[in-house]
Amino acid sequence: MAKFIIRRFFLLLLTMFLVSIAVFLIAESSPGNVARNVLGSFITPEQEASFLAQMGLDKPIWQRYLYWLTGSDWHAEKKVGLPLKRITTPKGFEEWWAVGEGGNLLRWKMEGEDLIAVVKPPDSETFERPANDRWQTYPEGGSYFWGIDTANHAVRWEKGSGETVWNFVMGSGWMAATGGPAEYIPLKKGFVRGDPGVSLRTGRPVSKSIFVRLRNSLVLAGIAFAIVMPIALFLGILAGLKEGSLPDRFLSISGMMFSVIPEFATGIFLILIFSHWLDLVPGATVFGEKAPWERIDMLILPVLTLTLIELGYILRITRASMAEVMRSSYIRTAFLKGLPYWRVVFRHAVRNALIAPITVIMLHVNWLMGGIVIVEVVFGYPGLGKYLLDSALYKDINALEAGTMIMVMVAVGTQLIADVIYTFLNPRIRYG
Amino acid sequence: MRQEGKLHPLVKELKLDLETGKLSRREFLRYSTLVGLSATAAFGMAGLASPRKLLAAQIIHRGGTLKVSSPIQKVTHPAQFSWVAPSQQLRQVAEYLTWTDSNNITRPYLLENWEASEDLKTWTLNLRQGIKFNNGDEFTADDVLFTMNQWLDKDVGSSLMGMVGHYLDPTGIEKTSNHQVVLHLKRAEIAVPEHLFHYPALILNHRTFEGDFIKRPHGTGPYTLEMYREGERCVVKRREDYWQMGADQKPLPYMDSIEFIDMGAEMAAQISAIRAGEIDTIDLSDAGGTDVYQALKDDPDINIQPATTSQARVLRMRADLKPWTDNRVRKALKLCQHREKILALAYFGQGIQGQDFHVYPKHPEYCKKDTPQYDTEKAKQFLKEAGYPDGLDVNLAVGSEWTDVVRFAEVLKQDAAPAGFRINIRTMPNSQYWEKWTEVDLGITPWTHRPLGTMVLNLAFTADEAGKPVAWNETRWVDEEFSKLLNQANGTLDVDERRKIFCKLEDIQMERGSIGIPYWRNVWMVTRSRVENVESHPNLYMLFNTVWLKKS
Numbered sequence: 001m002a003k004f005i006i007r008r009f010f011l012l013l014l015t016m017f018l019v020s021i022a023v024f025l026i027a028e029s030s031p032g033n034v035a036r037n038v039l040g041s042f043i044t045p046e047q048e049a050s051f052l053a054q055m056g057l058d059k060p061i062w063q064r065y066l067y068w069l070t071g072s073d074w075h076a077e078k079k080v081g082l083p084l085k086r087i088t089t090p091k092g093f094e095e096w097w098a099v100g101e102g103g104n105l106l107r108w109k110m111e112g113e114d115l116i117a118v119v120k121p122p123d124s125e126t127f128e129r130p131a132n133d134r135w136q137t138y139p140e141g142g143s144y145f146w147g148i149d150t151a152n153h154a155v156r157w158e159k160g161s162g163e164t165v166w167n168f169v170m171g172s173g174w175m176a177a178t179g180g181p182a183e184y185i186p187l188k189k190g191f192v193r194g195d196p197g198v199s200l201r202t203g204r205p206v207s208k209s210i211f212v213r214l215r216n217s218l219v220l221a222g223i224a225f226a227i228v229m230p231i232a233l234f235l236g237i238l239a240g241l242k243e244g245s246l247p248d249r250f251l252s253i254s255g256m257m258f259s260v261i262p263e264f265a266t267g268i269f270l271i272l273i274f275s276h277w278l279d280l281v282p283g284a285t286v287f288g289e290k291a292p293w294e295r296i297d298m299l300i301l302p303v304l305t306l307t308l309i310e311l312g313y314i315l316r317i318t319r320a321s322m323a324e325v326m327r328s329s330y331i332r333t334a335f336l337k338g339l340p341y342w343r344v345v346f347r348h349a350v351r352n353a354l355i356a357p358i359t360v361i362m363l364h365v366n367w368l369m370g371g372i373v374i375v376e377v378v379f380g381y382p383g384l385g386k387y388l389l390d391s392a393l394y395k396d397i398n399a400l401e402a403g404t405m406i407m408v409m410v411a412v413g414t415q416l417i418a419d420v421i422y423t424f425l426n427p428r429i430r431y432g
Numbered sequence: 433m434r435q436e437g438k439l440h441p442l443v444k445e446l447k448l449d450l451e452t453g454k455l456s457r458r459e460f461l462r463y464s465t466l467v468g469l470s471a472t473a474a475f476g477m478a479g480l481a482s483p484r485k486l487l488a489a490q491i492i493h494r495g496g497t498l499k500v501s502s503p504i505q506k507v508t509h510p511a512q513f514s515w516v517a518p519s520q521q522l523r524q525v526a527e528y529l530t531w532t533d534s535n536n537i538t539r540p541y542l543l544e545n546w547e548a549s550e551d552l553k554t555w556t557l558n559l560r561q562g563i564k565f566n567n568g569d570e571f572t573a574d575d576v577l578f579t580m581n582q583w584l585d586k587d588v589g590s591s592l593m594g595m596v597g598h599y600l601d602p603t604g605i606e607k608t609s610n611h612q613v614v615l616h617l618k619r620a621e622i623a624v625p626e627h628l629f630h631y632p633a634l635i636l637n638h639r640t641f642e643g644d645f646i647k648r649p650h651g652t653g654p655y656t657l658e659m660y661r662e663g664e665r666c667v668v669k670r671r672e673d674y675w676q677m678g679a680d681q682k683p684l685p686y687m688d689s690i691e692f693i694d695m696g697a698e699m700a701a702q703i704s705a706i707r708a709g710e711i712d713t714i715d716l717s718d719a720g721g722t723d724v725y726q727a728l729k730d731d732p733d734i735n736i737q738p739a740t741t742s743q744a745r746v747l748r749m750r751a752d753l754k755p756w757t758d759n760r761v762r763k764a765l766k767l768c769q770h771r772e773k774i775l776a777l778a779y780f781g782q783g784i785q786g787q788d789f790h791v792y793p794k795h796p797e798y799c800k801k802d803t804p805q806y807d808t809e810k811a812k813q814f815l816k817e818a819g820y821p822d823g824l825d826v827n828l829a830v831g832s833e834w835t836d837v838v839r840f841a842e843v844l845k846q847d848a849a850p851a852g853f854r855i856n857i858r859t860m861p862n863s864q865y866w867e868k869w870t871e872v873d874l875g876i877t878p879w880t881h882r883p884l885g886t887m888v889l890n891l892a893f894t895a896d897e898a899g900k901p902v903a904w905n906e907t908r909w910v911d912e913e914f915s916k917l918l919n920q921a922n923g924t925l926d927v928d929e930r931r932k933i934f935c936k937l938e939d940i941q942m943e944r945g946s947i948g949i950p951y952w953r954n955v956w957m958v959t960r961s962r963v964e965n966v967e968s969h970p971n972l973y974m975l976f977n978t979v980w981l982k983k984s
Contacts, residue, residue: 032863038506040514042866047589093647150642151508180587202662203506209663271704283704286499286693286711288665380701382664390663390696 004431005416012412016405020191023404024065027397034200037394054153055200056186068197068401071190076154079146082106084154084187094205096152096187108134108147110157110180115145135159149181152198156183196402201394206402210387214406217376217383219292221368223299224306229361232311236318236357237350243323252319255312267305267378274301285381302379306372310364314357321356325349351425358425362418366411492680496981497689498963500974501702502715504666504694508644510634511582511590516717519631520974521660521692524668525566526634526651529557529576530625534739534969536794536883538625542571542635542652544611552620552923559611563675565637567650573607578638580605596627620923626883631973654685654977666692676977686980703727706734706960712981713959717972722836725782725956733961737968738954740784741881742792742888745837747844747948750873751909755826759944760818764811766948768848771803775951778839786949789941790892791934793952795885796927799935801942811851823852829875830857831865837876840950870906877906881955881970885934889918893941909946 035043035051043051052058056067067075073084073096082098085105089095097105097120105120108131117131135143142158149155157180189195196206235255239248258266275283285298292299325331326349334344373385384403391399422429503517510526513519531541540546544558563571583592584602604616615624627633637650649657654676655668669689676684693711695702703724705711714724728734749756749765756762771785784793785803792798815823830841838859845855869877882888895901895910914937921933941947957968962982969975 036863036866042591043514044589044594046586050587050589091647151644199663201506202504203508204662209661212664268700271700275704275708282708282710284695284701284708284710286501286695286705288499288691288693377696377698378700380695380698380705386696 001431004419008412008416008419012409015412016408019404019408020069020401021065023401024061024068024397027392027395027400028061030395032395034395034397038201054151054184054186056184057200064397067185067188067190068398069191071188071193071195072154072185073187073189076146076148076185076187079156079185080148080154081146084148086187086189094152096148098148106148107150108145108155108157109150113159115147115157118150144182148187152187154185154187155181158182191401191405196405197398199391199396199399201391201396201399206399210384210399210402210406213382213384213387216292216381217369217372217385220299220302220306220375220381220383221365221372224303224310225365225368227303228307228310228314231307232314233318233354233357235311236315237322237345237353239315240319240322240353241326241345243326248319251315255315257312258308259310259312259316261308263305263309263374264378266308267301267375270301270305271378283379285379287382302375302381305375305378306368310368314361314364317360318353318357322349322353325353355422355425358418358421362414362421365414366407369407369410492678492686492964492980493983494680494682494686494980495688496984497691498687498713498976498979498981499711500690500692500713500715501695501705501711502666502692503697503718504660504662504664504692506662507646507660509582509588509590510636510645511579511588511592511632513632514591516631516971516973517715519634520715520717521666521668522634522645522649522651522657523631523653523974524655524690524976525649525653525657526636526645527653528633529628529635531975532626532629532883534967536796536970538629538883541629543628546625548622548624548925552622552925553617555615555617555624556608557613557615559613560675561611563652564673565650565652566656566671567637567640567648569637569639569650571635571652572610573613575635575638576613577605577607578641579633579636582636583633590632592627592630592632595630622922622925623884623887626887631971655690658689663694665694668692678978684977686978687976690976699723706958707731709733709960711960712963713957713966713974715972715974716955716958717974720834721956721958722779722782724958726780728958735957735959735961735963735966737957737959737966738782739957739968739970739972740792740794741953741955741970742790742795742879742883743881743953743955743970744786744790744792744879744949744951745778745834745840745953746790746877746879747840747950748875748877748907749946751907751946753873755818755820755824756873756946758818760814761820761824762944762946764814764818764851765848765853767804767807767811767814768844768851768853769804769948769950770806770843770847771950773806773847774840774843777843778836779951779953782954783951786951787938787942788945788948789938790879790888790947790949791885791938795883797885797921797930797934799931799938801935801938804942806847808847808851811848811853815852820852823854825854825856826874827856827858829865829868829872830859831862831876831878832859833862834876834878836953837878841876870904883970886918886922889937890922893945894918907946911940911944914940 034057035048039047039051056064077084080098082100084096085099086094086096097107100106103122107118109116109118115131115134116128118126118128120126135145137143144156144158146154146156186198188197198204199206199209202209235251239251242248271283274280281300282298283301285302287295331344331349334348369384372383373389375381376383376386377389384406388400388403391403419431502520504521505515505518507518507522510522527542529542530538532538542560542563544560546558547556557576559571559573559576565571581602582588583590584597584600599617599619599621600615601618604618606614606616608614635652640648640650642648646657646660652675654671654674656671658669659665659667667689670685670687672683674683674685678684678686695705699719702711702714706714706728716724725736729736747769749762751757766788775781775783775785786792787801787803828841830837832838841857845857848855865875869875879888891902891904893905893909894915895905901908901910917933917937921930921937924930924933955970955972957966957972959966962984964980964982965978967975
């Protein structure tokens with residue numbers, strides 16, 4: 001068993017690796033332009049170029065993938081020549097600094113032609129000092145400097161490169177400068193070190209948004225799961241026991257009815273009936289600072305929508321499986337042996353009948369996590385599915401990758417759980 | 433109030449016009465504030481009570497939290513805004529020098545007043561004194577200087593650079609005292625006060641601003657920024673020492689806080705939420721909102737206030753491409769617009785009919801014209817004269833997500849058939865339309881609201897010095913007489929004089945222009961009925977200083 005689980009774990013890593021490459025390639029080849037998605041259709045070519053450069057999107061795809069996977073700080077460290085460090089300010093902003101001699105944290109900015117260092121000593125106030133001594137010269141003329149700017153990039157500043165740029169400097173007015181920032185490397189630690197980067201769409205670290213979204217989706221899916229499964233299994237077994245009876249016909253037909261109506265239609269109908277017409281529960285989810293479980297009233301309709309869809313589906317699978325088992329010869333033998341009815345049902349029939357539903361249920365956990373996107377959109381629910389949808393629409397690659405990785409983990413993880421459950425249901429199944 | 437002698441010469445004339453009945457009170461208010469008279473002074477001269485005093489009669493309830501559904505976008509530098517949405521949140525925290533209200537009247541805001549020289553090339557901005565930023569710094573001319581320089585900084589990349597940069601150089605901004613800034617323009621410009629209210633033009637604190645407003649949210653506005661989580665929530669809280677006084681003689685604002693919640697782009701959930709009272713209003717500035725209007729118009733708990741705007745769906749014909757080079761063909765297609773029908777079917781009658789020139793009745797310089805009639809016989813005749821006796825096939829490009837554009841196109845297709853136009857509607861995603869909106873030969877382009885009549889005319893129907901059509905001249909239509917008259921209008925502050933020029937401009941565009949405008953769109957401010965004193969702004973800007981919430 002342990003060997004089996006370890007093998008599954010490596011399979012998970014391999015799947016994640018392949019999927020992350022696939023997502024990168026698909027996002028790369030799909031039409032659309034992140035800069036225009038984020039900034040609107042009326043940006044100038046200069047604004048677009050500057051946005052792409054600052055986000056690091058002007059780099060070749062293999063380099064972007066490498067940065068995403070392993071981070072960019074090690075590369076930037078080589079260029080800057082100082083160790084880099086990520087700190088979190090008391091206000092909760094993440095900031096990158098270079099670590100200078102004596103533990104002083106350093107950043108730089110350019111004012112006119114002057115390079116200014118922003119120095120943050122370990123336990124006193126931040127101050128600024130000129131740092132023109134750090135310029136290095138190109139062999140072909142002009143000078144450059146690799147440093148950290150105030151917006152978490154490693155930047156190559158240039159001057160004397162021939163191009164004149166006007167910069168406004170407080171206190172001295174407009175100053176002509178020959179140069180400015182020429183290349184950006186957005187700093188991040190990389191996915192393997194637990195930093196999926198910054199969302200291109202919102203500018204917020206993905207890790208800060210995605211876990212809240214994941215939690216919300218887990219809450220919604222979890223509640224729906226906890227309600228659907230017992231009811232569906234129970235009703236399915238009940239219907240399967242007496243195939244063709246009135247309760248069986250009623251359950252099968254109503255189950256089929258709800259599972260064929262698409263969830264957006266069910267959702268809208270439920271909103272119209274229970275929110276607009278009867279005015280019983282809110283028809284949209286607005287949580288604000290509250291967590292979903294603090295506003296249970298808002299969860300009622302989304303959960304109900306999911307329940308109706310799922311219920312019919314699981315119920316019918318269970319029913320079919322149960323009916324088949326009940327017709328099998330060993331059940332007949334058990335009855336002929338004179339065993340009590342309920343003992344035959346629970347000890348002999350149900351265990352075997354559950355194999356098919358468990359497979360479906362475990363596949364549906366994955367579906368619940370990502371597939372509830374429609375329910376989330378209809379109810380404005382801030383979940384992972386909606387986050388992924390928005391990220392995909394904006395080509396927000398960092399957010400999309402992180403979300404996909406979570407989905408892969410959920411998919412492989414639930415499959416593993418299903419495999420383990422099989423061994424309990426049917427002792428003949430062994431892994432090794 | 434300022435001394436009579438220092439007023440712009442036009443104010444005296446306007447006052448005379450008001451007394452002799454040449455101007456209505458409303459027009460007087462608009463024009464006198466256009467030239468820099470403060471609103472209070474203008475209301476006083478017009479013999480009206482100040483709106484603030486009128487309000488005092490009502491019982492104002494302080495406190496409460498307003499909940500707004502609005503996109504929370506990434507923001508670093510206010511001057512870089514490319515959508516209205518982020519300004520909705522930061523407008524509560526930082527402020528503008530001027531304020532264009534819902535009637536397109538521009539008033540001083542952080543300014544005490546302004547004065548323009550007769551040639552409109554020198555503008556003196558007098559700053560209001562005693563205003564403090566929320567971090568305690570005093571608001572002075574240095575802040576204005578700093579902010580304007582940010583607009584004109586190439587590296588900042590502000591859209592104001594394209595707007596203000598045309599007539600103002602950084603060297604033309606002069607600080608004459610701690611509370612006075614003089615702008616020396618490169619050429620005459622009448623829309624300076626309007627531009628100062630353009631949504632990215634928030635005034636920044638020059639002592640603390642470092643390129644990221646969220647990290648140091650120091651503005652002069654009535655609220656302070658407590659939380660800004662992109663894609664999720666933004667919370668602003670009332671500050672105690674705001675400079676504007678409420679009708680109850682205590683500092684504004686009336687509400688304790690405003691909470692903005694990002695509910696995504698899907699409207700259904702937001703409609704349900706406002707119905708259920710979970711939110712109080714929906715930010716429709718970047719969203720349109722016809723579906724919201726349709727869904728909520730009969731709800732007794734919700735107030736819907738329309739605002740007439742100069743937003744238009746412009747049927748634009750490339751005047752440099754066949755067959756649209758021939759004015760008779762352009763005229764024929766314009767005659768095929770059944771305006772009443774288009775407005776009714778495309779926008780359920782929620783707007784006013786347009787007249788094929790880009791000036792709308794609420795622009796100060798609008799000159800009244802008769803609305804052209806739908807006439808396929810005449811159109812057919814024009815087509816015949818132009819050499820198309822059997823009619824002609826044309827492709828009409830439309831963005832499919834603008835539902836009213838698509839319906840306008842469908843109505844036009846049907847109504848233009850009798851005249852001989854066989855229109856083939858080519859729908860495409862909006863983003864694709866914006867990729868080639870200036871390139872298609874026939875298309876329908878949405879144009880946004882602008883408060884002065886000259887603004888769009890300068891953007892869309894002129895050429896640069898070399899005679900090349902300007903970047904947004906999507907129809908490449910350049911008319912010598914039109915350009916000359918427009919230049920003249922650009923230098924005419926006297927609104928009566930300007931209107932005389934506009935009568936001619938409008939005639940030219942109706943007669944040989946390159947666009948059809950069947951209707952001007954309404955927009956709606958949608959609020960729960962507990963929200964009091966909300967104005968519906970043509971841009972749907974949220975200015976909530978004096979908004980208050982009824983006791984629940």
